[in-house]
Amino acid sequence: MSNPIIGAMTALVTPFKNGKVDHEQYAKLIQRQIGNGIDAVVPVGTTGESATLTHSEHKECIETAVHVCKGTNARVVAGAGSNSTLEAVDLAQFAQKAGADAILSVCPYYNKPTQEGIFQHYKAIAESVEIPVMLYNVPGRTALDIAPDTVFRLFDEVPNVYAVKEATGSMERTLLLKAKRPALAVISGDDAINYPIMATGGNGCISVTSNLLPNLITDLIHSAQEGDFASSKAISDRLYDLNKVLFVESNPIPIKAAMYLAGLIDTLEYRLPLTPPSAEHMRLIETVVKQYEIPEA
8 A cells, every 4th residue: 555544643532512522622623633743533433432423423523524634634544333344334435435544443343253254344344445444453342353364364355454453452463463464554552552562563553642642642653653762662651651541441531531621622521321530530630631731733
């Protein structure tokens, strides 16, 4: 693939106001990402509470991201996943029509297909569009692992499958994927190990932390891409406390709380069954956020 979508990417939160998606705030958040040099934004993934958005809301978020990024250097990797292949195909086709540069599709959850079922699921999605497809492997949420051999088979046999967002938490998995398929783009899905994944051949990250600190995540990834691993590690060390506190409860509960405390979103709203963090965790998040300088647009 001539110009793959890699580098520093942000898994966007979805702001709500009075129970509805706040598209004006959403656009401002994306503009801030662009202003801080992010390579791509990822609307309506896990962090964007896609599981509780309606299909129309999901599609509207993709449209907003594409509109805001148009004419800038930032690209759009649209969330287009479901445990229903037909629904995932519909979202992928919509994302392509809307102008997204690529799609991110989560491993089908709950119905627990076989590895053959996973392969056929992704093959159907990828063949329904022409834009690049990134697999998303997050067994902690889906209760299912996309086995390395299935990743290799998809990469080898389906031309527009170019990458995997790797969120198993296993460095060994990244080493295996890059050793066996060096051309496969491996994207970190866990902020705590962005640096070591980059240092072992990874190609970027889709970050939760960059909702708050897009400048530092961009610098971390770009430094590693340029071979300056000392600078990349120094940024990683600096972000340790924040990366840790942003997962004291299920994502995106802490990141939205942190953004609210930092004044980046006007209201602290979630879609049930997600709820605000406990009072104890809110205090902890506030203490940690105060350690960092939050950049403007």
